Each structure stands twice: as C-alpha cells, then as structure tokens.
Amino acid sequence: MTSAPHLLHVFSSFEVGGSQIRFCQLVNALGDRYRHSVIALDGRTDARGRLRPGAPVEIISFDHHKTGSLRDLRRFRRTLATLRPNLLLTYNWGAIEWGLVNIIRPICPHIAVVDGFGPEEVAASLPRRSFIRWFVYGRARSLVVPSRVLERVARDTWRIPARIVRYIPNGVDVARFHQPPDPALLAQLDLTGAEPVIGTIAGLRREKNVGRLVDAFARIVQQGRAARLVVIGDGPLRHDLEAQTHRLGLAGRVIFTGALTGPERLLGAFSIYAISSDTEQMPISLVEAMATGLPVASVDVGDVADMVASENGRFIQGRDAENLAQSLAALLDNPTERARIGAANRAAATARFTERNMVEVYDRLFASAMTGRP
Incomplete structure (x- = not known):
C-alpha cells in the first residue's frame, strides 16, 4: 500500500x-x-x-x-x-x-x-x-x-x-450557516433585544479598517436609528477601536466578541452584514454571511460587488464612512427589502460558492x- x-x-x-x-x-x-x-x-x-x-x-x-x-x-x-x-x-x-x-x-x-x-x-x-x-x-x-x-x-x-x-x-458549507443563532451566546452578549444588529467578522488590523465601520455606525445612531453593532474578531487594534466607541458615545451599542469559533452560532442574529476593509479580494466571511441569508452593506472593494446577488448591488458603494452609513441606513429602514436581498444572497451562495x-x-x-x- x-x-x-x-x-x-x-x-x-x-x-x-x-x-x-x-x-x-x-x-x-x-x-x-x-x-x-x-x-x-x-x-x-x-x-x-x-x-x-x-x-x-x-x-x-x-x-x-x-x-x-x-x-x-x-x-x-x-x-x-x-x-x-x-x-x-x-x-x-x-x-x-x-x-x-x-x-x-x-x-x-x-x-x-x-x-x-x-x-x-x-x-x-x-x-x-x-x-x-x-x-x-x-x-x-x-x-x-x-x-x-x-x-x-x-x-x-x-x-x-x-x-x-x-x-x-x-x-463554504452552505447548510451549516442556515440555522438559528445560539441562545446562550446571545444571552452572554446581551443580544436578546429587538433592535436590529449590524455585524462584521474581521481581524482587527489596519487593512480591515473597522474604525470606518464604527464611524458609519455612529452616523446612523446620531440620525436616531436604534441598532447594535457586533464585531467578531480580535487583533492588535482592539484597544484603539474600543476607545473610539467610547469617544463617539457608543459604549453599550458596540460589542467586540473577540475571536469566535463557529461564527454560524451568531451570524443568524445579524440583520445586516457589513464590510469596511481597505483591501479585500474574496472574503470567506462574506460567503458565510450570504449563506446565512443576510443583506450586505459594504465599501466597494475586491470582488464584493460581483459576489453578492444583483439585488444587493446598490448597497456596495464608495470607500468612505458616509457611503457605508448610507447603505446601512437604507437597509435598516426597510426590513422587507432586507429579507428579500438576504434570500437572494443565500441562493447566490448556494449556486456559486x-x-x-x-x-x-x-x-x-x-x-x-x-x-x-x-
């Protein structure tokens, strides 16, 4: 043998x-x-x-x-x-x-x-x-x-x-991401309320520019929208990002989970998936979010615009916090649109990825x- x-x-x-x-x-x-x-x-x-x-x-x-x-x-x-x-x-x-x-x-x-x-x-x-x-x-x-x-x-x-x-x-294993979130994890993170949740998965490094997402989130909160922001991941910039949330008056609204094994345990609790990176190509986390059935708000980076379903395309725009805030606000304001786009993204992930x-x-x-x- x-x-x-x-x-x-x-x-x-x-x-x-x-x-x-x-x-x-x-x-x-x-x-x-x-x-x-x-x-x-x-x-x-x-x-x-x-x-x-x-x-x-x-x-x-x-x-x-x-x-x-x-x-x-x-x-x-x-x-x-x-x-x-x-x-x-x-x-x-x-x-x-x-x-x-x-x-x-x-x-x-x-x-x-x-x-x-x-x-x-x-x-x-x-x-x-x-x-x-x-x-x-x-x-x-x-x-x-x-x-x-x-x-x-x-x-x-x-x-x-x-x-x-x-x-x-x-x-990705698409079926693995079509499940409800873990109730124990939601309780641990205090995510059992009715507020919509914006989420991302990112290493907290410079090129992921999570600070841009925090800035965009601050804009929609200042406009009076109720929402939470969850960041899954860890890295050298975590302390700086936590300080940024306090400086912007977002303490209690932004949750840093740290590294999390099994993101499917939490992705189902998100209402919108967000990407704010300076550089990406084909993020695996985006495919996971699409397989979960989430709409995506993102800066226009890498293949993101080509990966999402055509229905999601208009929410992939620009490269700054203002563009990202506009996409997040539009999706937050229309739950029916979020559900329709999320279903299309899941179908796209099943067909292509x-x-x-x-x-x-x-x-x-x-x-x-x-x-x-x-």
Missing part, C-alpha cells in the same frame, strides 16, 4: 485568516487522501484548532526571524530538501522565498496561492514585488487566486502567463501538479 502524497504548506503565519481557514476546510474534507505538513514562519499556529481531530497534519516547528539574507534562503532550501514533499504550496507574499529556492534544480512541484495584499499595497502593487512575483509565480505549476480582481492583477500587472493563473473561488465545489477543484489541482498533467 502506497502512502498518501505529502503536501508542504508554508504560511507567513498560521493565525486564523482566509488562507488558513480554507486550508483547514480542504484538509477536513479530503480526509486521508494527502498528508500535510505546515510551516508557520512566525510560529503562530492558532488556526490548528479548526482542524478535525486526527487530521493528517504535522505542524513543523520553525523558529525563524526573517533577515532577508542568503542565510534565510539556504535554510529554506535545506528544509525543503530534507522534507522532500510531493508538492509545495506557498501562501501570499510572506512565503514567496520558498518558491524562489525551488526554482533552480526544483525539489518538487510548486503551487502558489495568493489571497490578497497587505496595507502597503492597497493603492497599487509595489514594482519590486511585482517583479519578484513574475519571476517566482511565473515558474510555478499554478498560481491560485480566489478573486477576479486578483486574476486581472496577476495577468496584467505581474505578467503571469494565463495558462498558470487559476481562479478558484472560496466556498459551495465548499464541495471548491474541494473538488483543489483536489484535481493537487493531482495534476504532482503528475504534470493539466
């Missing part, structure tokens, strides 16, 4: 985020078809809690303080040569050097996965990074992107050949990369 193919996954961090959540989805769904090793370059492995018990995953301890030197590259190459996986997968800019060290005398096939940019590339790709991406990703078996915006950037800005770029949208489809495409991609067949 042959052993399962060995896949090595290199992340800059294995904290909970889009790439990491999708990795856990794939591992949990694919069972024992592959065995996986994970390297987190910063040593953070919080996302391992989302793996099913007994998942064929080894977390490799890799104490690394990046220096940008040849010593780093030599260490990466030695580790890759020691592990000798059947397939190397690198995630985003922070792991690109692992693809670089695999170019001359390749040890194994390489698939690069890019989910988006950091805050330093919100306005435009940095020329030096674009060149390195062209050099490394252009020599990979595939460059996987979850959004049409990234697909265009990869082809037009990074000049990656079209035959290498693969658009694979993120997917299922976990099953995503898993099947990635499974075929892994197999084709290792055999060399398209």
Whole structure:
C-alpha cells in the first residue's frame, strides 16, 4: 500500500485568516487522501484548532526571524530538501522565498496561492514585488487566486502567463450557516433585544479598517436609528477601536466578541452584514454571511460587488464612512427589502460558492501538479 502524497504548506503565519481557514476546510474534507505538513514562519499556529481531530497534519516547528539574507534562503532550501514533499504550496507574499529556492534544480512541484495584499499595497502593487512575483509565480505549476480582481492583477500587472493563473473561488458549507443563532451566546452578549444588529467578522488590523465601520455606525445612531453593532474578531487594534466607541458615545451599542469559533452560532442574529476593509479580494466571511441569508452593506472593494446577488448591488458603494452609513441606513429602514436581498444572497451562495465545489477543484489541482498533467 502506497502512502498518501505529502503536501508542504508554508504560511507567513498560521493565525486564523482566509488562507488558513480554507486550508483547514480542504484538509477536513479530503480526509486521508494527502498528508500535510505546515510551516508557520512566525510560529503562530492558532488556526490548528479548526482542524478535525486526527487530521493528517504535522505542524513543523520553525523558529525563524526573517533577515532577508542568503542565510534565510539556504535554510529554506535545506528544509525543503530534507522534507522532500510531493508538492509545495506557498501562501501570499510572506512565503514567496520558498518558491524562489525551488526554482533552480526544483525539489518538487510548486503551487502558489495568493489571497490578497497587505496595507502597503492597497493603492497599487509595489514594482519590486511585482517583479519578484513574475519571476517566482511565473515558474510555478499554478498560481491560485480566489478573486477576479486578483486574476486581472496577476495577468496584467505581474505578467503571469494565463495558462498558470487559476481562479478558484472560496466556498463554504452552505447548510451549516442556515440555522438559528445560539441562545446562550446571545444571552452572554446581551443580544436578546429587538433592535436590529449590524455585524462584521474581521481581524482587527489596519487593512480591515473597522474604525470606518464604527464611524458609519455612529452616523446612523446620531440620525436616531436604534441598532447594535457586533464585531467578531480580535487583533492588535482592539484597544484603539474600543476607545473610539467610547469617544463617539457608543459604549453599550458596540460589542467586540473577540475571536469566535463557529461564527454560524451568531451570524443568524445579524440583520445586516457589513464590510469596511481597505483591501479585500474574496472574503470567506462574506460567503458565510450570504449563506446565512443576510443583506450586505459594504465599501466597494475586491470582488464584493460581483459576489453578492444583483439585488444587493446598490448597497456596495464608495470607500468612505458616509457611503457605508448610507447603505446601512437604507437597509435598516426597510426590513422587507432586507429579507428579500438576504434570500437572494443565500441562493447566490448556494449556486456559486459551495465548499464541495471548491474541494473538488483543489483536489484535481493537487493531482495534476504532482503528475504534470493539466
């Protein structure tokens, strides 16, 4: 009996985020078809809690303080040569050097996965990074992107050949998100009242710009609308955001839950899902909200306008707090419209963004990369 193919996954961090959540989805769904090793370059492995018990995953301890030197590259190459996986997968800019060290005398096939940019590339790709991406990703078996915006950037800005770029949208288990919220959690968060709830799921980092959502929420409260705001997620800006809510007189109206396992336990209590990020591509949390049957108010970022149902399109607008406040106010004022749009979003998620489809495409991609067949 042959052993399962060995896949090595290199992340800059294995904290909970889009790439990491999708990795856990794939591992949990694919069972024992592959065995996986994970390297987190910063040593953070919080996302391992989302793996099913007994998942064929080894977390490799890799104490690394990046220096940008040849010593780093030599260490990466030695580790890759020691592990000798059947397939190397690198995630985003922070792991690109692992693809670089695999170019001359390749040890194994390489698939690069890019989910988006950091805050330093919100306005435009940095020329030096674009060149390195062209050099490394252009020599990979595939460059996987979850959004049409990234697909265009990869082809037009990074000049990656079209035959290498693969658009694979993120997917979720739609049925899992069609359930009522957890009553105990609602009581714990004091969300048992009748006020409509605006909610978001976001790492509390600069590029997610939750402060913009807090500002937009303050505007609709000042206009006399009764509502609550719930922020699911944690991060380095939590203290600053909590201070902002106090400064704006929103204490008691804004709830920060911190990190929450199983967002489906709370999403069903939301009336509107909101996105305020400076940079997004194809947010998994948006697909989860659509699968729950929520209308969406968002700034116009990434693929969001193309992901939601056409009925929801007019509430994806602009890039500032005023635009977001207008969308939130319009949805708050029309419960019938909210229900109609939410149903359309659920239908769109069911038709386009299922976990099953995503898993099947990635499974075929892994197999084709290792055999060399398209």
